[in-house]
Amino acid sequence: MPEAPPPRIYLDHNATAPLLPVAFERMAAALRELPGNPSSPHAFGQAARAALEAERARLADLLGVSRRELIFTSGGSEANALVLRAVAEEGLPAHVIVSAVEHPSVLRGADWLARHGVAVSHLPVTERGEVQIAALGELIRPETRLVSVMAANNETGVIQPIARVVEEVRRRQGDRPIRVHTDAVQAFGRIPLPLATWGVDGATLAAHKLGGPKGIGALALRLGWQPAPLVLGGKQERGLRAGTESAFLVAGFAAAAGWLHAHAAEIWGRVAALRDRLAEQLGDLEGFFLNGAGAPRLPNTANLGFDGLSAESLLVALDLEGIAVSAGSACSSGAIEPSHVLLAMGLPEPRVRASLRISLGPATQAAEIDRCSEVLRAQVRRLRAGRR
């Protein structure tokens, strides 16, 4: 058994967030009281079904969609995979556009499509990390079926202009509508997500990035869009996702999302101020840089570094002090590869390798930020001194 962890300062919420107490309570209750299979016809099953549907309605309300427009998946990666792969079922020729800074689940899904005869274009981003709307217009062609642009980036926190993406797509599309999908995993619960106003056809969500449990996510799908299911079997989730549904995971998901939405105003203003305080405390150090500066960003994310100092060495120094941050995204198990997101923004590779992601959560305290910058300052000085 691993020993009890030391006191920690957790600044890696974009990798995963601690379960919110309200989510834990709801899950514990559901594990006790709703052990049935929601597809079972008896009281046990129907109790689980009723709870599941109530939570679905709650989540749908938060998103401003109807509950029939929300299907549960095992997480964000699966929801993204479903949307991408479904394009292959619609026949060729087909063309999809994904932004160059998407999560690997979108990019690898697009690679798979490319191997199956679908043309794939990568929408470039500016040096601030925002997608280039003018380039989008040029990429759209008659056989374009899907445009997928994330709502906010996991590494930089840069918020994409989804309303303008949709507007541009609608302006350029022909008789056959082009589906617009947004991976909103990092945005959900942190910034408003007006899916209906934006007019997107689909949005991907994951519970564990916002203080819900791992193993559950959702796809909000505008009614009328019936993509081919990815996981086949039973007829759960309107036939779009087979497999026994989990009332306790859904309960945790809805509880976390509900709590965050209720407290969003007080939380994120405070968190954004802390994020900026961190940048200010580090700004005078030699070679300091902040990626995505100037673009609208999630209130909790800062992607920063110091020219000439590898992110890995900073990450290790912080970890030794019990401070958890990340370099790049958390999904590529093992090796740290240069971030495709920062490369797409045109950053030179040395700067990419120097970039740290610091992502705050609703409970992050000023003292934790101060401690983080103190450790970073000391480490930067030590490394610079050693170099001279």
Next chain:
Amino acid sequence: MNPEFYLDNAATTMLLPEALEQALPYLGERFGNPSSLHGLGMEAHRAVKHAREGLARLLDVPPQAIVFTSGGTESDNLALRGVFAAPALAGERLLVSAIEHPAVRETARALAAEGVRVERIPVTRGGVVELARLEKLLAPDVRMVSCMAVNNELGTRQPLADIGRLVKAHAPRAVFHVDAVQAFAKERLAWREARIDLLSLSAHKAHGPKGVGALVRCAPVPLQPWLRGGGQEEGLRSGTENPFGIVAFAEAARQAAARHAAQQGERAAYHARWLEYLAGFPELRLYRSEQATPFVISLAYPPLPGEVILHHLEQEGLLVSTGSACHSLKREPSDVLLAVGLSEQEALSSIRLSFSVFNTLGGLDSVLPAFGRAVEKLRRL
């Protein structure tokens, strides 16, 4: 509710308290993402590794053979898709038994639409794959054979060792996949003897939590991922791993294995006592098979639809199922029951009693009379 009265353990089982306790810290302070490189991430990574090794020991496979998934359905999808996405020769064949779970049946149907030649292996009235027919279907162009270990609706055990022997003799390149969701933690999975290549498992059918399962690669067959992205699970299944679910899954499996030997006598006696009791109701049609496991009893009362029987049993506190839970909300006879020769009326009247370790001989003293009272009421309808 009294767990003795829950007779729908093939649909889902109760989470074992020991499994919950073991996994609970991963809903609390040990919340890290196993892919994160800092201490919290490493801690979660170690927990997943430890659970993987534990499960691997129970199954007698190397740890890297285990690919954690979101459940049995995804495991079945990955098995079939994963094999047929690997470089294939045109016109290759997939053989699936006639009584597979919808996760295999529907995936096979999708593959058929994509050009794979899918053929059904018929079963006997006893719910067992017809070995002679299988042998005729087998040829070197068979890429994969999928046959479950224990059927979810009938509880019949398949002759996996015979199937495996035939597969490897007549289609040496074929991958032998076994959906062992209903057998896992109940039956011994002698995969080596049966020459099984891929095994699908689900946690929640074996007192683990919902939302987690595994595909076990007993042999290093070439497999392509079905969920792509961050490259977790050695690239075979992307998506943030679920340490809570994985730890609870492994612990539930460990507990089941520990009590397995001691349980065998009680399981057989429990089943026998049901059969003895049911013999007193000649109007009930019991599904019989020489390959029955002691975990499922399928029966019908043909004048009445299964829903009515279920309802009356529920009034006595007994929870059972009609057909399998995945398609029991619509009134169509189960394909599986038709495949073993039940008439449509019999199939529509069928209910399933399915048991777990929480159903004990002692509990039958109150469970059987409750069942009897329900049948008395049904007789008067």
